Amino acid sequence: MAYQGSAKYYDLFATDKGQEQNFYREIAKETGSPVLELGVGTGLFAFLLAEDGIEVVGIDSSSAMLKEAMRKQRHAPQAIASRLTFIKADMSNFQLDQMFHLIYVPSGSFQYLTTPEEQKRCLQCVQSHLYPQGLFVFDVYLGETEATGAWRRLETKPLPKGGTVTRSISTQTLKDQRAINTALRFDVTDSRGRVQETIIDWSYLALLTKEELEQHLKVAELDVTSLYATFTRKPWAPGATKAIFVTAKPGK
Numbered sequence: 001m002a003y004q005g006s007a008k009y010y011d012l013f014a015t016d017k018g019q020e021q022n023f024y025r026e027i028a029k030e031t032g033s034p035v036l037e038l039g040v041g042t043g044l045f046a047f048l049l050a051e052d053g054i055e056v057v058g059i060d061s062s063s064a065m066l067k068e069a070m071r072k073q074r075h076a077p078q079a080i081a082s083r084l085t086f087i088k089a090d091m092s093n094f095q096l097d098q099m100f101h102l103i104y105v106p107s108g109s110f111q112y113l114t115t116p117e118e119q120k121r122c123l124q125c126v127q128s129h130l131y132p133q134g135l136f137v138f139d140v141y142l143g144e145t146e147a148t149g150a151w152r153r154l155e156t157k158p159l160p161k162g163g164t165v166t167r168s169i170s171t172q173t174l175k176d177q178r179a180i181n182t183a184l185r186f187d188v189t190d191s192r193g194r195v196q197e198t199i200i201d202w203s204y205l206a207l208l209t210k211e212e213l214e215q216h217l218k219v220a221e222l223d224v225t226s227l228y229a230t231f232t233r234k235p236w237a238p239g240a241t242k243a244i245f246v247t248a249k250p251g252k
Contacts, residue, residue: 003041005199006186007064010042012157013167017107021048023231024104024137027246028054031102031135033083038091038122039109043069043084047076050083057098059089092118092125099131105138111205114179116216119206123220133251136222139231139244140208151185162191178207210236210243222247 003010024045028035033055037046040058042065049056060066066086073081087096091105092113103126113119126136149172156166170183181204188197210227217224225248226233229240236243 003184004062004064004201006184006201007042007062007068009157009165009167009186010065010068011044012165013155014044017044019231020106020139021045023233023244024106025049025052027104027135027137028052028102034098034100036096036098036100036103036129038103038105038126039107039112040069040086041065041109043072043086045106046084047072047080050076050080053083055083057085057087057096057100059087059091059094059096061088061090063088092122094125094129096129098129099134100129101131101134103130103134103136108139108141108205110138111140111208112203114204114206116212119208119213119216120219123216123222127220127222127249130249132249134249135225136247136249137245139242140213142208142210142241142243159188163189163196165189173207180205180207213243213245217245217247222249 025048028049029052035049035054035056037056037058040046040060041062043058046056046058046069058069066088069086073084073086110119110122113122130136149170151168151170154167154169156164158164166187168185168187172181174181182202184201186199187195189195214224224245226246227236228234228244228246229236229242231244
């Protein structure tokens with residue numbers, strides 16, 4: 001999974017998620033506590049929900065990402081920190097002694113589940129942890145991306161103590177496996193421009209279609225209530241490169 005060695009730089013580059021963050025904040029306010037985030041990472045979304053008074057449990061399989069989340073929790077105001085719980089767990093196989101009004105998977109992280117079996121197990125776990133009429137929300141990228149395997153420089157950010165870190169990406173589509181191999185490279189330089197460290201994190205993402213996801217959701221007994229193309233809630237239409245599913249567990 002991405003951001004293992006580079007977890008400490010995740011938040012530094014996560015500056016384009018404003019619309020997505022607002023989207024989940026709005027939904028969490030509608031459903032209320034408690035909320036479960038799958039693939040919580042460094043808590044980029046969870047902390048904002050906690051600021052809004054929402055109790056959030058976040059799970060992730062990456063010890064490095066959870067370490068960053070817990071470090072931030074220790075330095076957060078007590079009122080916010082007390083609403084957050086971070087647990088190491090696999091989102092395709094988790095068992096918590098708690099039910100939730102909202103479960104969500106942000107930033108396309110559902111695609112880290114690379115086989116139909118993993119995807120179905122995740123949805124089964126979600127179903128068993130949702131209150132009746134509770135919501136499950138996630139987004140996926142549809143279709144293929146630029147995937148030549150060549151490195152592309154994305155952006156450079158200054159570091160608090162001087163120097164910079166440059167993030168680059170390499171992607172390669174594996175059509176026979178219906179997946180994308182992705183590598184993220186972080187080149188860290190000092191104030192004189194000398195490279196001090198290079199970190200490369202690899203990830204393997206599933207290529208998914210709207211139709212197969214709808215079938216998985218149907219089997220898991222999660223009803224699609226809304227389908228968006230953007231986090232500003234633009235309705236999904238053929239040709240959209242993103243699908244944001246809002247689903248609900250049937251009520252009793």
